[in-house]
Amino acid sequence: MALQPRRVKYRKSHRGRMKGKASKGTQLNFGEFGLIAEEPSWMTARQIEASRITIVRSIKHAGKLWIRIFP
DSSP: OOOOOSOOSSSOOOOOOOOSOOOTTOSOOSSSOOOOOSSOOOOOHHHHHHHHHHHHHHHTTSSOOOOOOOO
């Protein structure tokens, strides 16, 4: 489950910078509980997948998991 865009015009893009706090995507849309980031940072697709696997192992079949981030 690699999180990557299917097609991009250029192989590499400008990284840009993170400033301020996010205003969009901060409300809980699915489920009853959520995790929120305390500080801004980049997450790779591997980090997202590793965290997904860890959470799924801990909740087993007791609930559903929605991941709403993109690397």
